[in-house]
Amino acid sequence: MTAAAACPPPEAACSVVIVAYNSAALLPDCLAAIPADCPVIVVDNASPDDSAAVAEAARPAARVIRAGRNLGFGPGANLGFAEVTTEFGLLLNADATLEADTIAGLVAAARRYPEAGMLAPEVIAEEGHMQFGHDLPFRRLRGPVVEPSGDACCWYVGGSAMFLRMSALRGIGGFDPDIFLYFEDDDLCLRMRAAGHALLHVAGVRVRHLGGASSAPAPRLSHWKAFHQGWSRLHLEAKHRGRAAAWRLALAEWPGLALKAALRRGDARREKWAGRAAGILAWMRGRKAQQIRLG
Template identity: 80%
Template sequence: MSRDVSVVIVAYNSAALLPACLAAIPPECPVVVVDNASPDDSALVALAARPGARVIRAERNLGFGPGANAGFAEVVTEFGLLLNADASLEPGAVAGLVAAARRYPGGAMFAPEIIAPDGRMQFGHDLPFRRLRGPVVEPSGDACCWYVGGSAMFLRMSAFRALGGFDPGIFLYFEDDDLCLRMRAAGHALIHVEGARVRHEGGASSAPSETLNWWKAFHQGWSRLHLEAKHHGQAAAWRLALSEAPGLGLKALFRRQDPRREKWSGRAAGMRAWITGRKATEIALGRRRQGPSGT
């Protein structure tokens, strides 16, 4: 069963995490590691930890979704598993996901049970545009779901390719939400699979830094407006931008001692970049201008 699955990992500054991640992947699974121009030794570490892996060394940081697309372009198996570098498969996880895909031929995306370090299940989140709102309820048994997160996303490759993969315009964040929305619009089911378990550290795929955290917040702001415009129209995106960006900028400017200041500053800057028509994939992790809410 595992021979029907290729695992794709997008790495950026992930050298400390890749050995454990790669060691947990069944030996018969083809593995593709996309190194997003990491300043550390991610590519060399991946080759040492998994000598048979296909390691793609990008000349620049492509972003998460475009990096995943580059990895999946190398996949020839029926299924693909997108796996974060800070995630680790438990024994039987891949076989369980393949078995579920065979049981549910109408499913195109499958979510394993994502287990946090404290032992609790990380069951995704609600999608931004779901009409029937309500609490996200942890499933019991296999269950249809609204969202499959990018930390461990099992894909039927024929459906993924038919939709063109991840949105190439999104550098980081909400690329998984966008794919879920497009999969459901195309009539495919998203299914949470009981018993297929993945351990996930969460937020640890790249070595942390203040600058990187700011850029993550920047792309959260930009991608949220991109998603709104794509699925609800430009007017809706402008309404969202005008309702949130000024307040974020003001909080970043005046609450200088608040630990959330960097996040507010980054998100406000990302929203302003979207408003002015700048492309996230061209900005990437570009040089940050000095100031509490600058780009």
């Protein structure tokens, strides 16, 4: 047996999961940049376009799962990760592309830091700057989030590329199935840390990200995205800080959003205000995001 056969490439230790919705224009570039040794699973969330067929043509060896309905981002990811048999999994946005050594660098970092349950590369925006996540809602820090200059433990990692130790992900039960869209990454980070896993930002390993392009834009979709931002933020608050805290947040935010949506009819932001207010109201009425989906 040759040395090459005895030592499989690090890319073979990681599967890439992509949740697609109206992503046909983005999938060819995304899939082409994934190393050939990586197993790939694409979950098509009942896209109105031909995302599934495009994925099959662009990556014939990929496992393409056609969901019967739009499951949402986290539940769609859970469906993909259920197929993963490798040590690690990378949840990758359709509007993100890997560099040649991204997977190898993340696998090396995960083995260097065995306490890390979730890792993130440097995410580079189209304009060339680093997109370094955000602070978690409950931390209440003052001042901007400081970008790390080397490998660093963080409160939050994620976004367009979430590299996961599969044993850690399965140990906490995967993504919250009640969240349709937004704040599923914040929730995962909070639960990972609560379970004793470190979150690690890996320096020098990069992913290119277009930003906001994972699905084709449409006015109706913009409304429902804002709706789920409102609903999911309250779900997160109730789950991690209690329902009383969530109600305080809802009552503080809903009147202003509803008033701006009603009065500022010429403002381009009105649709987002209305959507977010509707999501908050739906949460207050006890409606479930998974029942509402995209309306």
